[in-house]
Amino acid sequence: MEALRSLYRQADDRVRGLSRLSYALLIGFVSAVGVFAVRLLLPGSGSFGPVAMGVAMAIVYYAFDPNNEN
Numbered sequence: 001m002e003a004l005r006s007l008y009r010q011a012d013d014r015v016r017g018l019s020r021l022s023y024a025l026l027i028g029f030v031s032a033v034g035v036f037a038v039r040l041l042l043p044g045s046g047s048f049g050p051v052a053m054g055v056a057m058a059i060v061y062y063a064f065d066p067n068n069e070n
Helices: 002-016 020-041 048-064
Strands: none
Touching (some): 020 048
16 A cells, blocks of 8 residues: 555656646646546547547646646
């Protein structure tokens, strides 16, 4: 359990150290992949949803900069 906690802290520190743009792009990519994975499980087609979610999340995270410690 301690190894898993250490791995999480290491990944968290690395992600928090990213620049504003890099962090926003990472979040956008992760959310697009997540929505795409869920979309595969549901009936229907279309890839606009994951792309739109990824772009929207990247814009929101870039605009509000949640890693800003000021």
